[in-house]
Amino acid sequence: MLGLTITQWLFGILSFLxxxxxxxxxxxxxxxxxxxxxxxxxxxxxxxxxxxxxxFLAVVHIVVYAGxxxxxxxxxxxxxxxNADTEPRKHIVTRLIAGVIGGMLLIVMVGALKGAEQLxxxxxxxxxxxxxxxxxxxxxxxxxxxxxxxxxxxxxALVGAIMIGKRDTNTNDKKVINN
Amino acid sequence: MLNGIPxxxxxxxxxxxxxxxxxxxMARRNAIIIFMCIELMLNxxxxxxxxxxxxxQDASGQVFVxxxxxxxxxxxxxxxxxxxxxxxxxxxxxxxxxxxxKN
Numbered sequence: 001m002l003g004l005t006i007t008q009w010l011f012g013i014l015s016f017l018x019x020x021x022x023x024x025x026x027x028x029x030x031x032x033x034x035x036x037x038x039x040x041x042x043x044x045x046x047x048x049x050x051x052x053x054x055x056f057l058a059v060v061h062i063v064v065y066a067g068x069x070x071x072x073x074x075x076x077x078x079x080x081x082x083n084a085d086t087e088p089r090k091h092i093v094t095r096l097i098a099g100v101i102g103g104m105l106l107i108v109m110v111g112a113l114k115g116a117e118q119l120x121x122x123x124x125x126x127x128x129x130x131x132x133x134x135x136x137x138x139x140x141x142x143x144x145x146x147x148x149x150x151x152x153x154x155x156x157a158l159v160g161a162i163m164i165g166k167r168d169t170n171t172n173d174k175k176v177i178n179n
Numbered sequence: 180m181l182n183g184i185p186x187x188x189x190x191x192x193x194x195x196x197x198x199x200x201x202x203x204x205m206a207r208r209n210a211i212i213i214f215m216c217i218e219l220m221l222n223x224x225x226x227x228x229x230x231x232x233x234x235x236q237d238a239s240g241q242v243f244v245x246x247x248x249x250x251x252x253x254x255x256x257x258x259x260x261x262x263x264x265x266x267x268x269x270x271x272x273x274x275x276x277x278x279x280x281k282n
Binding site for chain 1: 180183184186187188190191192194195196197198199200201203205206207208209211212214215216219222225226230232233235236238239240241242244245246248249251252253254255256257259260262263264266267268271272273275277
């Protein structure tokens with residue numbers, strides 16, 4: 001098969017799918033379709049994690065992103081009743097300029113690679129570091145303090161989201177009184 | 180060399196995904212789509228962190244991906260709450276309307 005191993009085939013297919021779905025996220029007009037394409041992109045990235053033998057991260061990625069964050073996006077979009085008809089569009093010139101700027105940025109990033117030609121090979125097959133046991137030991141020995149700080153951050157975000165999202169009862173009462 | 184993939188390919192893939200996210204932020208007006216493109220950029224960086232962590236056989240990179248996911252979850256929760264509040268007041272999440280926030 002063209003001298004490629006099965007891992008290289010999988011890498012190529014997953015990369016192609018990830019890029020295609022990511023393009024569809026940007027270019028689909030309907031926001032609901034956009035969310036669904038983003039979920040597919042996340043599954044492709046989880047496949048990449050599996051190829052790199054980062055099994056714990058692959059599972060966490062699917063659970064957190066495809067399971068939690070994207071469901072949140074879908075809820076908000078359906079709450080707001082958005083569809084392709086109400087979708088605001090930027091002017092064609094703005095979109096063209098955005099594409100040109102993106103292409104130039106890509107050229108800069110790929111051009112920066114040109115000096116690093118030695119092509120180091122990632123050998124993921126024998127890698128043990130992505131397993132839950134090793135990752136847990138590193139997380140709770142070296143990164144215990146950042147772990148606790150992350151929990152405080154999540155708590156603060158939870159409280160903040162509830163405070164912001166709560167309907168302001170005082171102003172509503174005032175409106176009723178004024179009317 | 181059972182499954183060798185050059186690290187350059189991972190760098191290229193991450194760069195392309197990141198650029199798609201950047202173009203999405205610049206080209207779209209729907210605030211939710213812009214949020215999703217930011218998620219895409221975060222994921223491109225995560226993928227590269229995991230690739231380099233496997234390359235150097237160092238678990239710190241994967242732990243950092245874990246923290247990035249936690250921060251992304253917090254960001255999405257607060258950001259979507261703000262968007263819901265904006266939609267309640269303006270009946271729209273067009274990002275160009277938000278540019279005159281003080282009115």
